[in-house]
Each structure stands twice: as structure tokens, then as C-alpha cells.
Amino acid sequence: MAEPHPRQTRARVRRCLAPDxxxxxxxxxxxxxxxxVLRDHTGAKVGWMVAGRAxxxxxxxEEKTRELEYIWEDLYLAGARGDDxxxxxxxxxxxxxxxPVRRPGGCRALPSAPGQHARGDEYPEGMTSPVV
Structure with a gap:
């Protein structure tokens, strides 16, 4: 397999680091x-969109996955309690x-294969996981 372009590798590393x-x-x-404020002054339904990392x-x-899921997803899903x-x-x-290769933050680059977008992440599980 060909080595990824250095810029692609840096992008993958940056994406894996979790925010504070x-x-x-x-x-x-x-x-x-x-x-x-919205509820006090309007009749609008209130909520937000959570972009999951799947x-x-x-x-x-497994442990790192649970940690990343909390930081990237569960924190915001819990924050939606009480929303419409x-x-x-x-x-x-x-x-x-x-x-075989650990990247900073615990994520790893995927081997090049069909079913990936330009950044190297997979489509299949990501497209169906929010529905479950």
C-alpha cells in the first residue's frame, strides 16, 4: 500500500485529538x-443537532472508544435532555x-479501501449508526 501524502496524515492525526x-x-x-430564553419569549420548539463520530x-x-464517545457525542446528547x-x-x-498503528488520541488511520471518502474514514457504519 502506498504511503499517504504527509498532509493527509497530519489531517488524520488532528481529527483524532479530542476537544477539552x-x-x-x-x-x-x-x-x-x-x-x-427561547421558551420564555417564543413558541418555538428548541433542540440541537449532534454530529456523531461513529x-x-x-x-x-474499547476504553478509549468510550472516552471519545463521551467527549464527542454523549456530553451533547445528555445536554439535549429537556429539549423538544x-x-x-x-x-x-x-x-x-x-x-497496528496508534495515532495521537487513540484513533487509527484506516487502510485504503473502497467505501471510504477522501479523508480515509469509512461510510458504512457511520451512515447507519445514528439510526440504531
């Missing part, structure tokens, strides 16, 4: 504050594991 959960908590606080645990990556609706979307999957 404290920042996510501030987004949830802001959402709750906006929800209350992490797939590979051998040795929540939207969920996911357009790709990302493997998480220790073998």
Missing part, C-alpha cells in the same frame, strides 16, 4: 441558557484501537 470536555460543558450551558472499537480500544427534539447525524466511522 470543559469547553463542551460550556457549549451545553450556553444551549440551556438559549433554550430558556467510533468503532478495535482490539484494545434532538437531531443526530454521522457521515463516517473512525476506528479506535491500539493495533
Amino acid at each position: 470536555p470543559a469547553i463542551g460543558a460550556r457549549f451545553v450551558e450556553a444551549h440551556h441558557a438559549a433554550r430558556e 467510533f468503532v472499537a478495535r482490539p484494545g480500544g 427534539f434532538v437531531g443526530v447525524q454521522s457521515y463516517s466511522s473512525q476506528w479506535v484501537g491500539l493495533q
Whole structure:
């Protein structure tokens, strides 16, 4: 298999690093504050869209997968409690594991194969996971 272009490799590494959960908590606080203002002053239904990462645990990556799911998804899904609706979307999957190559943050680059988009992530599991 050919080596990926250096820029593609850097992009994959950057995507795997998780944001600070404290920042996510501030987004949830802001959402709750906006929800209350909207409910107090309008008849609008209130909710938000959560863009899931559809992490797939590979051998040795189960604990890291749970950690990443909380930081990227569950924190925001929990923040939707009390909303009138929540939207969920996911357009790709990302493997998480220790073998064969661990990337910073626990994610690993996928081997080049059909069914991947230009960034190297898979489509199949990512397209169906929010529906389950």
C-alpha cells in the first residue's frame, strides 16, 4: 500500500485529538441558557443537532472508544435532555484501537479501501449508526 501524502496524515492525526470536555460543558450551558430564553419569549420548539463520530472499537480500544464517545457525542446528547427534539447525524466511522498503528488520541488511520471518502474514514457504519 502506498504511503499517504504527509498532509493527509497530519489531517488524520488532528481529527483524532479530542476537544477539552470543559469547553463542551460550556457549549451545553450556553444551549440551556438559549433554550430558556427561547421558551420564555417564543413558541418555538428548541433542540440541537449532534454530529456523531461513529467510533468503532478495535482490539484494545474499547476504553478509549468510550472516552471519545463521551467527549464527542454523549456530553451533547445528555445536554439535549429537556429539549423538544434532538437531531443526530454521522457521515463516517473512525476506528479506535491500539493495533497496528496508534495515532495521537487513540484513533487509527484506516487502510485504503473502497467505501471510504477522501479523508480515509469509512461510510458504512457511520451512515447507519445514528439510526440504531
